[in-house]
Amino acid sequence: MNISITRTAAPKEKPKDQSKLGFGRIFTDHMFVMDYNEGEGWHDARIVPYGPISLEPSAMIFHYGQGIFEGMKAYRTADGRTLLFRPGKNFERANISNERLCIPPIDEDFALEALKELIRVDIDWVPTNEGTSLYVRPFIIAVDPQLGVHPASHYLFMIILSPVGAYYPEGLNPVKIYVEDDYVRAVKGGIGFAKTPGNYAASIRAQEKAAELKYTQVLWLDGVERKYIEEVGTMNVFFVIDGTVVTPALNGSILAGVTRDSSIQLLKSWGVKVEERKLGIREVYDAYNSGKLDEVFGTGTAAVISPVGELNWENHIMTINGGKIGPISQKLYDSITGIQSGKLPDTMGWTVEV
Numbered sequence: 001m002n003i004s005i006t007r008t009a010a011p012k013e014k015p016k017d018q019s020k021l022g023f024g025r026i027f028t029d030h031m032f033v034m035d036y037n038e039g040e041g042w043h044d045a046r047i048v049p050y051g052p053i054s055l056e057p058s059a060m061i062f063h064y065g066q067g068i069f070e071g072m073k074a075y076r077t078a079d080g081r082t083l084l085f086r087p088g089k090n091f092e093r094a095n096i097s098n099e100r101l102c103i104p105p106i107d108e109d110f111a112l113e114a115l116k117e118l119i120r121v122d123i124d125w126v127p128t129n130e131g132t133s134l135y136v137r138p139f140i141i142a143v144d145p146q147l148g149v150h151p152a153s154h155y156l157f158m159i160i161l162s163p164v165g166a167y168y169p170e171g172l173n174p175v176k177i178y179v180e181d182d183y184v185r186a187v188k189g190g191i192g193f194a195k196t197p198g199n200y201a202a203s204i205r206a207q208e209k210a211a212e213l214k215y216t217q218v219l220w221l222d223g224v225e226r227k228y229i230e231e232v233g234t235m236n237v238f239f240v241i242d243g244t245v246v247t248p249a250l251n252g253s254i255l256a257g258v259t260r261d262s263s264i265q266l267l268k269s270w271g272v273k274v275e276e277r278k279l280g281i282r283e284v285y286d287a288y289n290s291g292k293l294d295e296v297f298g299t300g301t302a303a304v305i306s307p308v309g310e311l312n313w314e315n316h317i318m319t320i321n322g323g324k325i326g327p328i329s330q331k332l333y334d335s336i337t338g339i340q341s342g343k344l345p346d347t348m349g350w351t352v353e354v
């Protein structure tokens with residue numbers, strides 16, 4: 001399929017101070033759009049100036065949330081190349097989400113070509129300062145102007161780009177996490193493993209509660225027994241217990257993070273013992289009390305590795321590694337960001353040049 005390109009006649013001024021980019025507030029000059037109609041399939045792939053789109057108020061996405069999205073980043077290397085980190089995994093996951101949401105699959109190879117083309121058009125928007133990146137947000141929405149809960153027959157696939165600042169401008173700061181045992185995020189059989197808006201809408205109330213209690217993020221427990229650890233906010237979560245790295249197995253209710261998979265692969269390549277299994281919050285608390293809870297960290301595209309300095313479970317406060325980042329978290333952070341930014345050799349074959 002050809003991608004037509006219409007360049008903007010009025011390029012926006014690019015942000016001058018890259019230390020003030022923040023996250024997801026500024027968008028580049030162009031966006032990718034493709035339509036789906038029953039019968040025609042995906043068609044009319046185009047790169048057009050970034051701007052508002054016109055949808056009827058009855059568009060199905062507004063009412064029933066039939067949509068999916070993805071998130072990944074492109075990084076500028078010191079020698080001026082632009083690298084994507086495992087983008088194929090994101091488009092593969094988009095199709096896993098599509099399948100669950102009854103959205104027609106996209107051609108993953110074509111989606112990657114479209115993304116590369118879009119970034120090339122907006123290449124001057126890729127920020128260059130240490131730790132900055134170009135955030136990539138692909139998404140698909142049901143747009144039929146029709147009420148009634150059923151699969152749509154018209155969809156839009158779009159990709160928008162946003163230059164974002166360094167997540168840790170002042171070095172890796174461990175975060176405080178609140179273990180939520182009232183609200184739940186997802187249950188097996190539901191949509192927890194899909195990246196779909198409803199999961200995030202459902203998480204806001206608990207996030208607000210944690211913020212009121214001065215915690216940065218929520219650690220979710222399983223939706224049935226509220227005993228087993230699932231994930232943290234927009235991150236997967238890892239525990240170093242007596243030298244072994246333990247992370248919840250992909251059980252159908254948590255998102256299969258690309259950073260999670262990358263961390264597991266790196267840890268194994270270093271000879272570290274990794275277990276993907278059911279992990280009870282009680283087991284974590286017991287490990288803490290016997291001095292065996294060495295490190296806790298989250299993994300996700302935004303922060304890459306986020307060390308956890310404190311966990312609050314039913315007002316039991318666990319201070320991890322003296323509230324400081326531990327050696328495994330630091331090594332993973334340095335290795336993954338090193339590969340992403342081209343500072344370290346990409347021994348895993350994870351980067352894709354734009």
Ligand SMILES: Cc1ncc(COP(=O)(O)O)c(C=O)c1O
Nearest residue numbers: 234235236255257258259300301
């Ligand atoms: C709910 C949730 N879990 C985990 C992750 C981490 O996934 P990834 O490493 O692919 O960014 C994300 C972010 O996409 C997320 O939204």
